[in-house]
Amino acid sequence: MKYDYDIIVIGAGSAGLVIAAGGASLGAKVALVEESKMGGDCLNTGCVPSKTFLKSAHLAKDIQLSHKFGINASLNNVNLENVMNRVKSVIKSIEPHDSKERFEGLGVDVFLKKGKLMDNHRVSIGEQFITGKYIVIATGAKPSIPNIKGLDEVFYLTNENVFGLKKLPTHLIVLGGGPIGLELGQGFRHLGSKVTIIDKHSDIFHKDDPEVGPWMKEKFLRDGMDLQLGASILQVKQDGDDVVVVIEADGQSKEIRGDQLLVALGRRPSSQNLGLEEIGVEMDEKGYIKANAKLQTNIKNIYACGDVTGPYQFTHMAGYQASIVLKNIVFKLNAKVDYSAVPWTTYTKPEVSHVGYTEQQAKSLGMFKDYLIVDLADNDRAKSENDEGFIKLILGRNKRIIGATVISDKAGEMIPVVTLAIKKKLSSSIFLNMIFAYPTESEIYKIAALKKAKESFKDWHKKIIKFIFLR
Numbered sequence: 140m141k142y143d144y145d146i147i148v149i150g151a152g153s154a155g156l157v158i159a160a161g162g163a164s165l166g167a168k169v170a171l172v173e174e175s176k177m178g179g180d181c182l183n184t185g186c187v188p189s190k191t192f193l194k195s196a197h198l199a200k201d202i203q204l205s206h207k208f209g210i211n212a213s214l215n216n217v218n219l220e221n222v223m224n225r226v227k228s229v230i231k232s233i234e235p236h237d238s239k240e241r242f243e244g245l246g247v248d249v250f251l252k253k254g255k256l257m258d259n260h261r262v263s264i265g266e267q268f269i270t271g272k273y274i275v276i277a278t279g280a281k282p283s284i285p286n287i288k289g290l291d292e293v294f295y296l297t298n299e300n301v302f303g304l305k306k307l308p309t310h311l312i313v314l315g316g317g318p319i320g321l322e323l324g325q326g327f328r329h330l331g332s333k334v335t336i337i338d339k340h341s342d343i344f345h346k347d348d349p350e351v352g353p354w355m356k357e358k359f360l361r362d363g364m365d366l367q368l369g370a371s372i373l374q375v376k377q378d379g380d381d382v383v384v385v386i387e388a389d390g391q392s393k394e395i396r397g398d399q400l401l402v403a404l405g406r407r408p409s410s411q412n413l414g415l416e417e418i419g420v421e422m423d424e425k426g427y428i429k430a431n432a433k434l435q436t437n438i439k440n441i442y443a444c445g446d447v448t449g450p451y452q453f454t455h456m457a458g459y460q461a462s463i464v465l466k467n468i469v470f471k472l473n474a475k476v477d478y479s480a481v482p483w484t485t486y487t488k489p490e491v492s493h494v495g496y497t498e499q500q501a502k503s504l505g506m507f508k509d510y511l512i513v514d515l516a517d518n519d520r521a522k523s524e525n526d527e528g529f530i531k532l533i534l535g536r537n538k539r540i541i542g543a544t545v546i547s548d549k550a551g552e553m554i555p556v557v558t559l560a561i562k563k564k565l566s567s568s569i570f571l572n573m574i575f576a577y578p579t580e581s582e583i584y585k586i587a588a589l590k591k592a593k594e595s596f597k598d599w600h601k602k603i604i605k606f607i608f609l610r
């Protein structure tokens with residue numbers, strides 16, 4: 140059978156763009172279908188705007204801490220409209236890279252229409268149909284808005300409209316203490332808003348190692364944030380200009396009153412109205428598309444990647460999964476996903492970065508042997524920069540590194556060293572033989588390896604060395 144295209148990609152976000160650019164550059168005839176903005180969540184409403192916003196926010200925090208560095212500066216006149224204008228200008232500067240014109244220049248046919256599967260090989264785009272040998276669903280995810288009493292009757296922000304705010308909230312109430320709620324919540328606090336974060340979990344960072352949540356909670360409290368954890372959200376209501384959230388925590392009901400509400404209660408996959416049920420593509424109970432390790436759905440020529448399939452909702456994961464799909468479609472390599480060294484960073488101040496297995500995961504997989512924690516307080520560079528945090532290494536058999544967590548202002552830039560060590564199945568002693576530039580926070584890896592080596596160095600080792608070498 141002859142098809143119009145080798146590959147039809149639905150969704151031009153982080154995953155779809157990699158498939159389209161990679162497929163076309165490898166000689167495949169590719170159609171890319173996008174119903175909204177090229178670049179998807181990451182460019183327009185996710186990573187790029189949030190990290191640009193956080194640069195201003197964390198700078199505001201540095202100004203407030205300037206007295207610690209001998210400078211008496213104070214934070215005056217935060218102009219949120221200007222902050223958000225900078226966010227828009229950074230998006231604009233990246234936009235050409237993801238644009239229709241660039242992709243057409245790469246030889247991709249771009250259709251700015253909603254795509255819907257009609258059968259295993261046919262996709263409707265408006266009035267038109269196109270056919271493809273392979274179809275890749277990369278339609279991403281949207282904010283999940285749970286059924287909370289009164290929520291649909293008040294104005295609320297999500298990641299889709301928060302970067303359009305012009306006036307700094309006086310009191311921002313954030314529903315959800317996941318990465319979106321914590322990054323944006325702390326950002327608004329640094330700019331001067333009062334911020335309350337409400338979450339049903341009794342701790343924050345509950346997907347990370349157990350030391351992270353309490354450590355970061357203490358930090359947020361020192362920043363002056365109000366954390367309502369282990370709370371049930373009973374109702375949301377408008378009272379004049381105020382929005383009021385009624386919660387129950389510790390058996391008591393409380394009203395929290397603010398002027399803006401941000402909903403960051405997780406994501407729901409964009410898998411509805413795509414024709415998936417009709418043609419029999421299997422999904423889980425939440426609507427995530429089920430895909431095997433090759434990222435193939437139960438219909439063999441249909442693949443899924445990125446947020447619409449999970450399990451990790453990150454731009455770098457969307458790109459990684461897209462590369463696996465390309466290997467399987469173009470080169471028939473039988474490539475499978477390997478989630479043993481997945482990094483992620485939450486861009487709070489300080490940043491929290493993780494890679495590989497957490498202690499809990501390693502234990503449940505029977506891989507856990509040991510762990511070690513080293514405080515940044517022992518690091519000269521951290522002292523000179525007033526940075527705080529720690530590293531934790533999770534070790535498997537033969538002291539092999541299988542996971543790590545770093546908390547530091549530079550954590551996101553420090554984690555790739557461990558990612559490489561995990562990928563290459565190295566033990567912690569690798570850091571003993573590396574030369575780290577002084578003074579850097581990465582020297583802490585060497586300190587951790589030394590600590591481990593000292594722990595396993597017994598008195599009888601010293602006696603033998605003395606006897607053989609030092610007589």
Ligand SMILES: Cc1cc2nc3c(=O)[nH]c(=O)nc-3n(C[C@H](O)[C@H](O)[C@H](O)COP(=O)(O)OP(=O)(O)OC[C@H]3O[C@@H](n4cnc5c(N)ncnc54)[C@H](O)[C@@H]3O)c2cc1C
Pocket residue numbers: 149150151152153154155172173174175176177178179180181182184185186187189190252253254255277278279280298319409412413444445446447452453454455456457486
């Ligand atoms: C506030 C926020 C901050 C984030 N920060 C980070 C970060 O710092 N680092 C990180 O790694 N990740 C971050 N993420 C996550 C990251 O943005 C996502 O993991 C990533 O964008 C997923 O890419 P995707 O291609 O799967 O989906 P998307 O980027 O959502 O793209 C899917 C595209 O498909 C389109 N589409 C949907 N249905 C159809 C249809 N029927 N027809 C045609 N087109 C359709 C959509 O319009 C969209 O453009 C953040 C997310 C948010 C919300």
Ligand SMILES: NC(=O)c1ccc[n+]([C@@H]2O[C@H](COP(=O)([O-])OP(=O)(O)OC[C@H]3O[C@@H](n4cnc5c(N)ncnc54)[C@H](O)[C@@H]3O)[C@@H](O)[C@H]2O)c1
Pocket residue numbers: 285314315316317318319320322337338339340370371372403404405406451452453483484485486
């Ligand atoms: N730096 C990054 O890489 C980054 C930043 C932002 C977002 N992201 C991605 O986007 C995804 C979504 O982020 P998110 O923060 O919206 O979602 P999330 O699912 O990670 O967190 C949502 C939080 O809301 C809480 N919650 C859910 N329903 C609730 C309810 N009814 N009452 C009280 N609390 C409730 C949950 O306990 C959870 O802590 C992340 O998982 C991540 O993959 C990544």
